[in-house]
Amino acid sequence: MARRDTRRRDEPIIRVKGLRNSFGDAVIHDNLDLEVRRGEILGVVGGSGTGKSVLMRSIIGLQSPDHGEVEVFGEPTLGRSEHETVEIRKRWGVLFQGGALFSTLTVAENVQVPLREFYPELDLALLDEIASYKVVMTGLPADAGPKYPAELSGGMKKRAGLARALALDPELLFLDEPTAGLDPIGAAGFDELTRALQKTLGLTVFLITHDLDTLYAICDRVAVLADKKVIAVGTIDELLALDHPWIQEYFNGPRGRAAVASQSAAAERVDAADVDARAHPTDVSERVTGQHSQGGLADNRARGAAGAE
Numbered sequence: 001m002a003r004r005d006t007r008r009r010d011e012p013i014i015r016v017k018g019l020r021n022s023f024g025d026a027v028i029h030d031n032l033d034l035e036v037r038r039g040e041i042l043g044v045v046g047g048s049g050t051g052k053s054v055l056m057r058s059i060i061g062l063q064s065p066d067h068g069e070v071e072v073f074g075e076p077t078l079g080r081s082e083h084e085t086v087e088i089r090k091r092w093g094v095l096f097q098g099g100a101l102f103s104t105l106t107v108a109e110n111v112q113v114p115l116r117e118f119y120p121e122l123d124l125a126l127l128d129e130i131a132s133y134k135v136v137m138t139g140l141p142a143d144a145g146p147k148y149p150a151e152l153s154g155g156m157k158k159r160a161g162l163a164r165a166l167a168l169d170p171e172l173l174f175l176d177e178p179t180a181g182l183d184p185i186g187a188a189g190f191d192e193l194t195r196a197l198q199k200t201l202g203l204t205v206f207l208i209t210h211d212l213d214t215l216y217a218i219c220d221r222v223a224v225l226a227d228k229k230v231i232a233v234g235t236i237d238e239l240l241a242l243d244h245p246w247i248q249e250y251f252n253g254p255r256g257r258a259a260v261a262s263q264s265a266a267a268e269r270v271d272a273a274d275v276d277a278r279a280h281p282t283d284v285s286e287r288v289t290g291q292h293s294q295g296g297l298a299d300n301r302a303r304g305a306a307g308a309e
């Protein structure tokens with residue numbers, strides 16, 4: 001599924017311009033602009049109901065905005081048929097809130113859904129092989145493939161959803177609140193996995209989250225939704241320099257401060273782990289599953305979460 005992309009590396013992968021969404025009289029977005037750069041993890045934050053999921057749905061074509069422009073990989077997506085956007089949709093993967101697995105399908109069958117949709121010519125043996133690979137890649141045990149979602153923990157469901165999102169070897173990954181409902185260790189493990197996948201596979205990640213630890217641990221930039229638009233995009237330090245009440249309260253409140261403390265401690269551990277990793281290099285699959293190093297950040301997030309309470 002290798003593709004040749006002739007676009008310049010510094011062009012945005014997602015460009016949203018003048019977006020407006022409403023439901024009846026309720027205007028959710030008005031003149032919203034956003035650009036997501038190639039290779040970054042962009043965190044998307046905002047109060048509940050500010051329209052983070054509606055924004056993601058507008059980008060991936062599940063929501064028809066009133067007006068505006070959306071380009072993904074340099075191609076417009078709004079107002080085009082499923083058939084016209086098929087080549088674009090093959091290049092992204094989506095993890096919806098809660099995993100959104102089909103409950104009547106096994107984990108492996110869930111992973112195979114996008115493969116069957118976009119590559120109906122693949123035979124069963126190859127589908128099974130790809131599904132097994134994606135399952136292991138997301139840190140699930142190899143025997144998770146034949147299990148049904150009801151047999152999985154919350155964290156395993158998220159990983160299974162991620163395995164499905166990665167089925168088509170996407171360049172762009174959409175994650176909607178991936179750590180919601182996970183305990184601190186599970187959440188830290190998922191963050192590490194996301195970062196390892198992004199680095200190893202060269203992914204661009206659009207990540208909706210309320211989780212401050214996630215923002216500090218893995219996001220390159222953060223976009224803030226408020227007042228029906230993206231009011232600011234930048235690194236957390238850049239956002240902290242802005243005099244906006246919601247931004248100040250969000251990042252400088254008790255949970256924000258706890259996340260900073262936890263992240264500083266984690267960074268020291270990661271530095272130490274990097275030195276160790278250079279001395280004892282591991283192979284790519286181990287790096288992607290993140291299984292060899294899950295302890296460090298998880299321990300610190302647990303301390304951060306405890307400190308935030």
Ligand SMILES: Nc1ncnc2c1ncn2[C@@H]1O[C@H](COP(=O)(O)OP(=O)(O)OP(=O)(O)O)[C@@H](O)[C@H]1O
Pocket residue numbers: 023028046047048049050051052053054055
């Ligand atoms: N299909 C729909 N019909 C009517 N209203 C909708 C629909 N989808 C979303 N909304 C409304 O749009 C607003 C934004 O919803 P959205 O799910 O994008 O918020 P969010 O920022 O992701 O919130 P949260 O952080 O709580 O998940 C909410 O008021 C929601 O009720």
